[in-house]
Amino acid sequence: MTTEERNPQEHTAEVVMDQRRDRTLTEPLSASFEREHREIDDGILTGVDGAADPSRRAALVDAVCALRRHIYAEEELMFPALRDAGLAGPVLVMLREHAQMWQLLDTIDQLITADGPAEELHDACHGLLDLLARHNPKEEVILYPQVDTLLDLRAASVLRRLLLEGEPPAGWRCQQLR
Ligand SMILES: [Fe+2]
Ligand SMILES: [Fe+2]
Numbered sequence: 001m002t003t004e005e006r007n008p009q010e011h012t013a014e015v016v017m018d019q020r021r022d023r024t025l026t027e028p029l030s031a032s033f034e035r036e037h038r039e040i041d042d043g044i045l046t047g048v049d050g051a052a053d054p055s056r057r058a059a060l061v062d063a064v065c066a067l068r069r070h071i072y073a074e075e076e077l078m079f080p081a082l083r084d085a086g087l088a089g090p091v092l093v094m095l096r097e098h099a100q101m102w103q104l105l106d107t108i109d110q111l112i113t114a115d116g117p118a119e120e121l122h123d124a125c126h127g128l129l130d131l132l133a134r135h136n137p138k139e140e141v142i143l144y145p146q147v148d149t150l151l152d153l154r155a156a157s158v159l160r161r162l163l164l165e166g167e168p169p170a171g172w173r174c175q176q177l178r
Contacts, residue, residue: 024164029156030144032163033070033078037136040067041129048125051112060125061112064105065167067128071098072168074139075175077159081150082143090142097135099176104128 024032040063047060075098079091104124111121151159 021164024160028148029151029159030147032160033074033144033147034140036066036070036163037132037140039063040070041132044125044129044132048129049118049122051118051121057112060108064108064112067101068105069162069167071102071174072172073159073162073166074098077155077162078143078147078151081155082146085146085150087143087146090138094135094139094143095174095176097131098174101128101131101135102174102177104131 043059043063047056047063050056051060075095083091104127107124108121111124
């Protein structure tokens with residue numbers, strides 16, 4: 001398909017994906033995780049009251065998947081190095097907050113799949129946004145500044161690839177809910 005034949009919206013989405021890929025491969029890892037916080041917030045806000053609209057619903061579904069992958073990346077690949085560096089206390093707080101978020105992600109997934117009441121979806125999404133508003137600044141101030149120096153090149157490369165195209169193993173749940 002030539003560029004001329006392509007739907008303009010599809011073309012714009014491809015350009016945005018390319019830009020995101022380029023940034024993720026070149027910027028510090030901490031910046032990629034911070035950017036993903038904003039992208040996930042935006043996706044939830046886009047879909048919170050618009051699940052009847054296919055594109056807004058897709059934005060919410062993408063944000064839910066991205067947040068599950070983000071939590072997986074932090075818990076399995078980032079936090080162990082931070083814990084070893086003496087940050088076990090803050091890491092434990094983050095794990096507890098991930099568990100609260102994960103339960104709301106399950107609720108949102110169920111409501112989307114079952115086409116549940118819009119009010120319940122609204123409440124679950126805003127509950128999640130409230131948790132993220134308290135959680136993300138703590139990671140950005142206390143934990144992320146350590147990541148660029150603590151993780152070796154290989155670990156950083158694995159995390160970058162995960163942010164770009166990976167997903168948690170099937171059935172994976174956050175640590176505090178096992
Ligand atoms: Fe987190
Ligand atoms: Fe995070």
